[in-house]
Amino acid sequence: MLPYFSSDFGNPSSLYGIAQVARNAVDKSREDISAILNCRPSEIVFTSGGTEADNMGIIGVAKALYANGNHLITSKIEHHAVIHSMEELESQGFDVDYLNVNKNGLISISDLEKKIGPKTTLVSIMYANNEIGSIQDIANIAKLIKEKSIQFKKDIYFHTDAVQAPGKLDLDVKKLGVDMLALSAHKINGPKGVGCLYLKKGTPVSPLIVGGGQERQRRSGTENVPGIVGFAKALSIAELNKNKFNNHCEILKNKFISCLNNLDAEILIASPLENCLSNVVNLCFENFEGEPILIGLDMAGICASSGSACSSASLEPSHVLLAIGIDPKIAVGSVRFSFSLQNSEEEIIYLEKKLKDIISELKSSIKI
Numbered sequence: 293m294l295p296y297f298s299s300d301f302g303n304p305s306s307l308y309g310i311a312q313v314a315r316n317a318v319d320k321s322r323e324d325i326s327a328i329l330n331c332r333p334s335e336i337v338f339t340s341g342g343t344e345a346d347n348m349g350i351i352g353v354a355k356a357l358y359a360n361g362n363h364l365i366t367s368k369i370e371h372h373a374v375i376h377s378m379e380e381l382e383s384q385g386f387d388v389d390y391l392n393v394n395k396n397g398l399i400s401i402s403d404l405e406k407k408i409g410p411k412t413t414l415v416s417i418m419y420a421n422n423e424i425g426s427i428q429d430i431a432n433i434a435k436l437i438k439e440k441s442i443q444f445k446k447d448i449y450f451h452t453d454a455v456q457a458p459g460k461l462d463l464d465v466k467k468l469g470v471d472m473l474a475l476s477a478h479k480i481n482g483p484k485g486v487g488c489l490y491l492k493k494g495t496p497v498s499p500l501i502v503g504g505g506q507e508r509q510r511r512s513g514t515e516n517v518p519g520i521v522g523f524a525k526a527l528s529i530a531e532l533n534k535n536k537f538n539n540h541c542e543i544l545k546n547k548f549i550s551c552l553n554n555l556d557a558e559i560l561i562a563s564p565l566e567n568c569l570s571n572v573v574n575l576c577f578e579n580f581e582g583e584p585i586l587i588g589l590d591m592a593g594i595c596a597s598s599g600s601a602c603s604s605a606s607l608e609p610s611h612v613l614l615a616i617g618i619d620p621k622i623a624v625g626s627v628r629f630s631f632s633l634q635n636s637e638e639e640i641i642y643l644e645k646k647l648k649d650i651i652s653e654l655k656s657s658i659k660i
């Protein structure tokens with residue numbers, strides 16, 4: 293990325309020599325990403341990240357298809373980048389169905405089948421969930437949507453938020469059968485503030501950002517050249533290391549799960565045991581709130597996250613945990629642990645020890 297901040301700082305849309313160096317770097321990055329996604333380079337639209345890619349694939353496409361119908365379908369466990377895009381469209385006259393999921397975080401294909409009707413133009417179902425790690429059967433969902441398109445004699449488009457998938461799951465858009473797929477660089481050790489939308493050739497889109505007409509009129513604004521270069525490199529590395537990453541993280545995750553019995557607490561594993569990202573496990577510590585556990589972990593140098601968001605002084609349980617049927621009182625005790633190639637088995641032992649200390653400290657302070 294460094295040369296594109298300094299010696300090769302040209303604007304890819306200009307005509308002078310250093311601009312061409314920047315243009316070539318963007319083109320090469322687009323080609324590298326499209327090779328991993330098994331699509332044409334022109335089907336990649338660079339964005340400011342996963343949120344914008346989701347907004348574009350949902351708001352941009354639904355608006356362009358408005359004349360064909362105003363009915364959209366998604367699930368209850370989507371990231372807010374999708375849920376809030378849907379809510380925005382509802383405020384503009386669209387009807388949205390939010391599908392239930394089972395305790396493993398999976399939608400039911402037959403529920404989806406019942407909801408698709410003559411006014412449906414777009415379905416958005418995430419590939420892998422960011423809070424619990426559940427992986428949807430995207431290829432089968434796509435197959436159903438194609439069958440329904442034939443039945444209703446109209447195109448029904450399928451968007452997937454795949455932000456959590458790179459380096460863990462197959463990103464071949466042809467095998468997945470999707471029309472739009474959103475990615476973000478920072479989930480794979482790439483730079484923050486850059487991502488892309490795979491937009492299948494022929495998919496109508498009404499641009500969210502208008503101006504100079506970059507990205508084939510689909511997303512205006514001078515390209516973030518260092519970010520795009522870093523994104524393509526991060527995606528190539530993640531793809532190359534996929535098997536190694538999954539094997540390593542499964543070992544760490546299993547080791548961690550097997551030591552949970554040694555902790556003096558009631559713990560509910562909110563993540564599914566099958567069809568789950570290799571690197572994610574979400575635990576609900578019953579009788580505790582997630583936040584003090586996170587603070588204790590942070591003081592021990594361990595970075596984890598909570599599914600709860602603190603709003604107006606009350607701890608709101610995560611919409612994902614509620615959707616998989618977890619009691620709100622238990623859901624507030626959620627902590628999500630995620631592992632990577634940078635973690636070791638020794639660190640799992642350290643994590644177990646620190647969790648023991650935190651639990652005993654919290655118990656003595658709240659006298660459970």
Ligand code: PLP
Nearest residue numbers: 341342343371373422453455476
């Ligand atoms: N979708 C999912 C599943 C995510 O996990 C995230 C980020 O946490 C996003 C979308 C948003 O991506 P970004 O932070 O690049 O805007």
